[in-house]
Amino acid sequence: MLRRYKRFLVDARLEDNSRVTLHCANTGAMHGCLFPGYPLYFSISNNPKRKLPGSVELVETANGDLICVNTVRANHVVKEALAAGAIAPFSGQVFKSELKIPDESGRFDFGNEDVYIEVKSVTYLRDGVGVFPDAKSERASKHVRALQRCVERGKRAALLFCVAHTGIERVSIAADIDPVYNEAVSQAMATGVEIFAYRCDITPSQLQLTQPIPFLDSASTAF
DSSP: OOEEETTTEEEEEOTTSOEEEEEOOOOSOOTTTOOTTOOEEEEEOOOTTOSOOEEEEEEEOTTSOEEEOOTHHHHHHHHHHHHTTOSGGGTTOOOEEEEEOTTSSSEEEEEOSSEEEEEEEEOEEETTEEEEOSSOOHHHHHHHHHHHHHHHTTOEEEEEEEEOBTTOOOEEEOTTTOHHHHHHHHHHHHHTOEEEEEEEEEETTEEEEEEEOOEEOGGGOOO
């Protein structure tokens, strides 16, 4: 990896020493993910309408950890895990993708008549803890408040952190980065919104949601 610029572009050097410009689907700050010299893996699309056929998928850190920086993948692996019954709190249920938020604008990532789930991808490892978000996000706060309103209307609602970094073993909220989001999550938890964190097994050829890891309330996590 050589550099990231204009938010969606990454320049990389190939093994034959040629250079390539890749699309980067991650709109976040990507703290701890992209540094010059980090090896990366990318996919190639056969879509002739794409200006850049290559997309950044994984980055390998100096410690050898793999990070899936393509945030689109988070919903894909969660969808597969839900369908396979691999997420214990939701096993035995059928979910639809992009379900409309009841009586509001916007959509949740997954849901059915009784349960609503919003997925967030965690890639930022800081002081031994995976944190979200890595930049202020009004959209993320909006979704959390919508989950809370669903619980207040008698439905079940959950925030699911998809941990796409092999070095992360616990997750918390980055209250210093986005205090508004932190407050929204705290209020949602107090209302009954469920919080789960599941990590992924990551290889250059596979990404799979595998096991739950602890979620730490930001009040118990100091940075």
